[in-house]
Amino acid sequence: MSASPARSRKRARTRNVTIHDVARQAGVSHQTVSRVINAHASVAQDTRERVLQAIQTLRYRPNIVAKTLATSRSQLIGMIAHGTEHYGPAQIAQNVERSARTHGYEVILATLNQFSSAEIAVAFRRLQQFGVDGVVMFTPYDAHALAPLLDTDLPTIVLDAAMSAGDATVSIDQVAGGVLAAQHLTTLGHRRVLHIGGPAMWSDAAMRAAGYRQVMERHGLTPLPVYEGDWTAISGYAATLAAVNSGLEFTAVMAANDQMALGAMRALRQLGRRVPHDVSVVGFDDVPEAAFFEPALTTVRQDFGLLGRRSLDELMRRMAHPERPARHLVFQPTLVERESTAPAHRSHA
Numbered sequence: 001m002s003a004s005p006a007r008s009r010k011r012a013r014t015r016n017v018t019i020h021d022v023a024r025q026a027g028v029s030h031q032t033v034s035r036v037i038n039a040h041a042s043v044a045q046d047t048r049e050r051v052l053q054a055i056q057t058l059r060y061r062p063n064i065v066a067k068t069l070a071t072s073r074s075q076l077i078g079m080i081a082h083g084t085e086h087y088g089p090a091q092i093a094q095n096v097e098r099s100a101r102t103h104g105y106e107v108i109l110a111t112l113n114q115f116s117s118a119e120i121a122v123a124f125r126r127l128q129q130f131g132v133d134g135v136v137m138f139t140p141y142d143a144h145a146l147a148p149l150l151d152t153d154l155p156t157i158v159l160d161a162a163m164s165a166g167d168a169t170v171s172i173d174q175v176a177g178g179v180l181a182a183q184h185l186t187t188l189g190h191r192r193v194l195h196i197g198g199p200a201m202w203s204d205a206a207m208r209a210a211g212y213r214q215v216m217e218r219h220g221l222t223p224l225p226v227y228e229g230d231w232t233a234i235s236g237y238a239a240t241l242a243a244v245n246s247g248l249e250f251t252a253v254m255a256a257n258d259q260m261a262l263g264a265m266r267a268l269r270q271l272g273r274r275v276p277h278d279v280s281v282v283g284f285d286d287v288p289e290a291a292f293f294e295p296a297l298t299t300v301r302q303d304f305g306l307l308g309r310r311s312l313d314e315l316m317r318r319m320a321h322p323e324r325p326a327r328h329l330v331f332q333p334t335l336v337e338r339e340s341t342a343p344a345h346r347s348h349a
Contacts, residue, residue, distance in 0.1 A: 017060045025054035037104070077105045077315070078127030080120065080137040082112040086231050087257070087287055088204070088302070089138065092159055095308025096136050103312055108132060115139055128154065134315045140202040155318040157311050168318060168326040170311040174204050177300040177333040178211020181254045181282045184298070184335055186219050189344035190252035190280060196239045196264060197226045198256040208256050208284060224250060229260045236263030244271060251279060251344050258283035258290050258299055265293065265340070276342035286336050295339035302333050 019037075023030040028047060035043050036051040043051075054060075077100050083089040097107045108130055110123040120137075127135060138159035158169045185193050195212045198205030209226060216223040227243050229235030236255055240263070243250065253268075255261035261283030265275050273279050275295060283290060286301035310329055317324070 017058045022054045022060050026050045074131040074133055075105050076130055076132045077107050078132035078135040079107050079109045080123045082115055083140045091304035092138055095304050099308040099312040134319050136311055157315045159311050170314055170329045172302050172331050172333055174207035175211045178208035179215055180335045181300050182212045182215035185252040191221055192250045193252045193254055194224050194243055194250040195226050196236055196255045196260050197228050198231055205256050231257050233259045233263035236260030237267045240264040240267035253281045255283050258285045258287045261297055276340050280341040298338045298341040299336050300333050301336050
């Protein structure tokens with residue numbers, strides 16, 4: 001007589017259930033069980049369901065300590081981050097963590113209260129105490145200041161930054177994004193484009209502003225004074241009111257992120273200026289709500305999912321082949337045209 005499912009579960013709880021037990025229960029190899037646990041796509045759906053059912057029946061829990069002893073790896077990745085209260089950094093953190101799981105890794109996050117060499121050094125030491133196999137780091141400030149801190153045997157990838165030779169980076173071209181936004185407006189005939197920038201100390205803000213200046217100068221146009229925000233909608237609102245109250249004339253707004261673009265549109269509506277009939281507005285990031293702004297926002301889209309996937313791929317490469325030279329992977333943003341931009345009136349051209 002075969003044992004009842006309840007009895008099988010009771011026996012399973014009396015000893016540590018292994019991946020081989022799960023494989024026998026599901027009628028598959030232990031390699032297939034590993035692929036299911038690590039969320040690999042190359043597993044048939046019916047097989048995946050059998051394995052998941054076996055895991056549930058046996059109450060299997062992967063033993064990270066045992067795996068560490070067997071592979072000499074902790075299966076842990078450290079992530080050092082700053083600015084995660086904002087949309088872009090938060091998306092980067094989420095996508096790095098999701099991508100790490102597909103490689104069979106867990107992530108330990110160390111957030112920085114402020115950007116300083118001392119805080120980064122403390123974060124590195126903390127992560128090394130956990131025995132992480134590698135580190136992903138992203139910071140909104142000038143990444144060249146990080147170079148001395150990255151002189152370590154621990155494989156490290158810096159995200160969304162431009163570094164010097166010898167440092168491994170994965171980034172989205174922020175200057176190109178600024179060019180896309182400004183070029184879209186000048187192509188529509190706008191000659192006086194107000195740029196609402198992010199905090200000056202943030203490298204992303206500086207690079208997007210550089211793209212704006214490149215386009216204006218290429219067309220023989222004088223860049224207008226930049227009004228600085230802090231990435232929030234209220235700062236975009238305040239910057240727009242300040243520009244208008246100063247007497248500055250403009251027919252388009254290029255905001256350094258979508259939240260500030262939203263604030264700018266609110267200010268323009270309050271001032272009786274219609275978007276896009278009177279003033280066109282472009283944002284940056286393509287937040288999920290951008291298509292539902294009124295009007296729907298034209299913006300520059302960053303593929304944060306791609307950034308997360310490729311950063312983990314590159315970190316795995318450096319962990320497996322530390323002797324190979326560092327690479328700089330740069331991906332291009334795209335312009336998403338919606339309803340917030342229109343050709344400039346001839347009287348304004």
